[in-house]
Amino acid sequence: MKQNYHAIALDKKDTGEMDRLYTFYTRENGLIRVPAKSIRKSEAKLAAQVEDFVLAHITVVKNYGRGTLAGAVAEEYFDGLHMHYVALSCVDHVRKVFLTVVQEQERDEQVFGLLLAYLRKIEELSDIKDHVQNDEQIKWITYAFLIKLFGIQGYVFDVKKCVACDVLPTAQTHTVFDVHNGGMICGRCAQKTINVCAMDVDTIKSLRAIYSNHLPMLSKIVVHQTVNKQLQNIVTQIEKWIMR
Ligand SMILES: [Zn+2]
Numbered sequence: 001m002k003q004n005y006h007a008i009a010l011d012k013k014d015t016g017e018m019d020r021l022y023t024f025y026t027r028e029n030g031l032i033r034v035p036a037k038s039i040r041k042s043e044a045k046l047a048a049q050v051e052d053f054v055l056a057h058i059t060v061v062k063n064y065g066r067g068t069l070a071g072a073v074a075e076e077y078f079d080g081l082h083m084h085y086v087a088l089s090c091v092d093h094v095r096k097v098f099l100t101v102v103q104e105q106e107r108d109e110q111v112f113g114l115l116l117a118y119l120r121k122i123e124e125l126s127d128i129k130d131h132v133q134n135d136e137q138i139k140w141i142t143y144a145f146l147i148k149l150f151g152i153q154g155y156v157f158d159v160k161k162c163v164a165c166d167v168l169p170t171a172q173t174h175t176v177f178d179v180h181n182g183g184m185i186c187g188r189c190a191q192k193t194i195n196v197c198a199m200d201v202d203t204i205k206s207l208r209a210i211y212s213n214h215l216p217m218l219s220k221i222v223v224h225q226t227v228n229k230q231l232q233n234i235v236t237q238i239e240k241w242i243m244r
Helices: 085-101 109-126 132-152 201-212 225-242
Strands: 002-015 019-026 030-036 055-061 068-076 176-178 183-185
Touching (some): 085 109, 085 132, 176 225
C-alpha cells in the first residue's frame, strides 16, 4: 500500500550499512518516522530530496510498521537559510524543541502551516545579508514561532495583567514573567517567586502581538534587541518547564 504526504524533513539518523531513519512533519499525519533503505549509496538521488528542512512530496510504501520511503520530490529547498549562521542556529533550535514537544502521528494542520510559514519567513530573511537588524528579525520570528507552537500545544500564558493581583502592567510595576504561575506577575507579587524573567513594557506588547497575530504579520513588527533578549529568557524558561 502506498501513501503520499506533504512533508517537511526535520531529522535523519544513520541506521545499518546504507540506511537511514527520517523524521518528517506531514500535513496528513503529523510527525512520522520513516526508514529509507540504501539511501546512503552515493548514487541515491532520493537523499537530496529529503535534506533537512526541505518541503517535499514523499511516498511511503506500507506493509507493516513504519513502512519504507519509496520516493520524494522536493518542492521547496530552503537552501538560503543553510548559508546563514544566525538563521541556521535558530532553525536548529526550533527543530530540537519541535521534536520534544510534538508527539508522533497527531495530525495538526495548524502546526504544519505554522512550521511552513516559519521556514518561508526565515528563508526570506536569510537572503538579506550584512544587516544586524536582520539577525534580530530572524530571532524575533523564531521566538514568536516557539511561543505560538507552545500555545497550540496548550501552554498559553496570561500577559494581560498580573496573574496574582490583576494589576495592569506599566513601566513602574516592574513586571516579570513567571512560568510556574502561568504568565505575568507584577514586581510586588514577584517578591515571593524565584526564577523569573524581567519584562519591559515593549516585551509585554510583543507577547500580546504574538498571541493575536499570524506569523507572517509579525514579521512587519520590528523589535529592539532588549525585547529579543527578554523573549529569549522567557522561551528558555517555558522550554525548561515543559521538559521538566
Ligand atoms: Zn501583582
